[in-house]
Amino acid sequence: MTKTLKREEVVAARGVRVTFGAVKALDGADLVIHAGECIGLVGHNGAGKSTIVNVINGGLTPHDGSLTYSGREIHGISAARANGVRCVFQELSLCPNLTVGENARIMHAELKGWTWRNRALSLVETQLKDIFPGHSIDCDSTVDDLSIAERQMVEIAISFAGIDKRPKLVILDEPTSSLDAGLAAQLMAYIRKFVGEGGSVLLISHILGEILSTSDRIVVMKDGRVVADRAASEFSTRSLVEAMGNVVREQEFSRSVAARAGDAVLSMPPRRGHGLAFQAWRGEMIGLAGLGGHGQTEALLDLYLDRNSNWWPKRQREIAFVAGDRGLNGTFPLWSILKNLSIASLGQLATNRMVDRAREETLGAGWKQRIEIRTPNMENRILSLSGGNQQKVLFARALATTASTVLMDDPMRGVDIGTKQEVYEILRSEAANGRTFIWYSTEMDEIRLCDRVYVFRDGAIAAELVGEEITEKNVLAASFHEGDAA
Amino acid sequence: MKLSSGTIRLIIPAASLVLLLAAVFYMQPRAMSYTGLNLLFNLAVPIALATIAQMLIMSVNDLDLSMGTFVSFCACVSATFLQSSPALGILIFLGAIATYALIGVVIYVRDLPSIVVTLGMSFVWGGIAVLILPSPGGTAPTWARWLMTAKPPLVPMAIVASILIAAVTHYIVMRSSFGVLMRGVGGNDRSVERAGWSVLGLRAATYALAGFFAVLAGIALVGLTTSADANIALRYTLLSIAGVILGGGQFVGGKVSPIGAVIGALTLTLAGSFLSFMRISPDWQIGAQGAILIVVLALRLALNRLEKREKSQ
Numbered sequence: 085m086t087k088t089l090k091r092e093e094v095v096a097a098r099g100v101r102v103t104f105g106a107v108k109a110l111d112g113a114d115l116v117i118h119a120g121e122c123i124g125l126v127g128h129n130g131a132g133k134s135t136i137v138n139v140i141n142g143g144l145t146p147h148d149g150s151l152t153y154s155g156r157e158i159h160g161i162s163a164a165r166a167n168g169v170r171c172v173f174q175e176l177s178l179c180p181n182l183t184v185g186e187n188a189r190i191m192h193a194e195l196k197g198w199t200w201r202n203r204a205l206s207l208v209e210t211q212l213k214d215i216f217p218g219h220s221i222d223c224d225s226t227v228d229d230l231s232i233a234e235r236q237m238v239e240i241a242i243s244f245a246g247i248d249k250r251p252k253l254v255i256l257d258e259p260t261s262s263l264d265a266g267l268a269a270q271l272m273a274y275i276r277k278f279v280g281e282g283g284s285v286l287l288i289s290h291i292l293g294e295i296l297s298t299s300d301r302i303v304v305m306k307d308g309r310v311v312a313d314r315a316a317s318e319f320s321t322r323s324l325v326e327a328m329g330n331v332v333r334e335q336e337f338s339r340s341v342a343a344r345a346g347d348a349v350l351s352m353p354p355r356r357g358h359g360l361a362f363q364a365w366r367g368e369m370i371g372l373a374g375l376g377g378h379g380q381t382e383a384l385l386d387l388y389l390d391r392n393s394n395w396w397p398k399r400q401r402e403i404a405f406v407a408g409d410r411g412l413n414g415t416f417p418l419w420s421i422l423k424n425l426s427i428a429s430l431g432q433l434a435t436n437r438m439v440d441r442a443r444e445e446t447l448g449a450g451w452k453q454r455i456e457i458r459t460p461n462m463e464n465r466i467l468s469l470s471g472g473n474q475q476k477v478l479f480a481r482a483l484a485t486t487a488s489t490v491l492m493d494d495p496m497r498g499v500d501i502g503t504k505q506e507v508y509e510i511l512r513s514e515a516a517n518g519r520t521f522i523w524y525s526t527e528m529d530e531i532r533l534c535d536r537v538y539v540f541r542d543g544a545i546a547a548e549l550v551g552e553e554i555t556e557k558n559v560l561a562a563s564f565h566e567g568d569a570a
Numbered sequence: 571m572k573l574s575s576g577t578i579r580l581i582i583p584a585a586s587l588v589l590l591l592a593a594v595f596y597m598q599p600r601a602m603s604y605t606g607l608n609l610l611f612n613l614a615v616p617i618a619l620a621t622i623a624q625m626l627i628m629s630v631n632d633l634d635l636s637m638g639t640f641v642s643f644c645a646c647v648s649a650t651f652l653q654s655s656p657a658l659g660i661l662i663f664l665g666a667i668a669t670y671a672l673i674g675v676v677i678y679v680r681d682l683p684s685i686v687v688t689l690g691m692s693f694v695w696g697g698i699a700v701l702i703l704p705s706p707g708g709t710a711p712t713w714a715r716w717l718m719t720a721k722p723p724l725v726p727m728a729i730v731a732s733i734l735i736a737a738v739t740h741y742i743v744m745r746s747s748f749g750v751l752m753r754g755v756g757g758n759d760r761s762v763e764r765a766g767w768s769v770l771g772l773r774a775a776t777y778a779l780a781g782f783f784a785v786l787a788g789i790a791l792v793g794l795t796t797s798a799d800a801n802i803a804l805r806y807t808l809l810s811i812a813g814v815i816l817g818g819g820q821f822v823g824g825k826v827s828p829i830g831a832v833i834g835a836l837t838l839t840l841a842g843s844f845l846s847f848m849r850i851s852p853d854w855q856i857g858a859q860g861a862i863l864i865v866v867l868a869l870r871l872a873l874n875r876l877e878k879r880e881k882s883q
Contacts, residue, residue, distance in 0.1 A: 180757055186754070
């Protein structure tokens, strides 16, 4: 590996720390990318992949550690771009209202002058032909009119294109998530060609076959740190999955043996026409696992809307929903803690369609004691609580209803460990009382609490794990494609 | 040749304008003349300019509720300062345009809702307009009067001006690099920012350009009416928004069409005359105008759905 050492450093992040509140997104991560190599970056949810990508492309300034481009320490998006760093993001980041050529104009400031339209078109068209020979994209159409796969192809092509100088480093965050196998293979072949010509690529993918076949070196991240950094040839699918997970962990809970009585309370046919069907019985705690954004939230919403019309909600609801993004669709920021708690059960609290204040207060006092909401007065504003306590209120909102089924959309994001333990206890006792919980979580510890786990991949259920099968290794193995894509 | 979705979106506004025009000609054949057309579309020129200004603001996902009072303010300045001391008048207009740019900056930096800020500004503009011209009066600058009453051969001035406005703004908004970046901000400002552009600068420039077109609307209006009044253009706020929407624009997403916006403004003006020709009493005219709007917008929604269904197949 002496050859690698002599190569030019394109980007070097050393000892980078980034914290969001109490959450350490990056905890001293090192990532050095040399010219002419393709690095595969893998890790489970929350391992810090996206954060380190944002640090390298200049979108985030690290709170600690050094970040150098070709040996010079500079920060900011424009500095990163000036040093030839380009990024294809996981969520598509083209302007949907513009044509393909116009999007190229936005990404490439060098396209100036009177004839930029023609030059932008020829730039994108040649690059598309280079990467995806035989494609049939009309570069004059607006991005809106393209299919998801075509949009991703266009974005990749625009990022690899160069007018005066070629990009030095292209970061590809799940570039094949909406490409079929043939297109993905074309892309992987192009990456090898690009790397052979001296460029570098940072490849993030959940398809381990791609990573293993395309990368020169594989970096494994976990809990904001780099835990393995070796040549790709030293890894196999198995050893990669093992490197991502914890080897040994104690099992804190003994699961209740699920006694399935009667019919399933909720069921759903296989999603997107493949994979497994979903079924839930009374008193079960079911985990939805897999990498973030692989269809878990959509599955929860479908389950909810299946029982509850979007147009005319029923008065007696049998299903409750705990939202994941507190700020976006959880709390009413201007309301008191009590109002935030009782909003879902106003129907039970009302007499003659008027809210019975006394009953509302009793309900609030009861839940305050039961889940220990740390506040002197339930009339205080919800925002006076810490994030974890706000989340407890949202749990209480769902549990205070008469709903027999509770859907949870990764509700523990950014909640401290003490609060989590308290909520786990409550969930356990409620499940023992016959409530059904369906819990999408990106955290392995929570998934391991469940009686049964469905692992999602590409929008469908890829595996079902029961009881002792629920281990980090099994979940990881099911979330990542083992198959060869390239 | 495959039609682009932008062209398809222009079909409905153009068709409704033609239909309305045909109905007017059917009821009043004498309108089918040089003078007739000029009279029908005269007042459309300032509305078209204001609609373009509103469209620019809407292309970056904002809404300007001060359009009416700002055009009134500009009309008052045109009828007084611009006429008596042109240098001072131009200076005031430059200040007003700079204020528009500043509003754009404040809305972006402080992350304020544009509706609230511009609603507040509408009282500021209205107040200044009353201070300048407490009672209706003033005189139009002779050149503005000449421009608006000019009689070019074959085609009346109103039509020439509309075509000119549509062509110039189509070039700025749809063809130029600046227009692409501006619509890019409306479509996905994060990606514009990630590409290294200053979204702040782009928004300020967009607002300034909108202010410029609103100033032109004020001058054109005074050129037609010869005198001004602090409340002369209050209804332009809603007319301009309706014009943009009628012309195929959308409230969010940076989907705008300058040609459509001008057609929308012409349609709105024509709808008023059409109702008069129908001998609908003025009491019912506003309601009937609303009904026309609803019909056209319903047609557009239906077309959008059709388009979406075709795409998903």
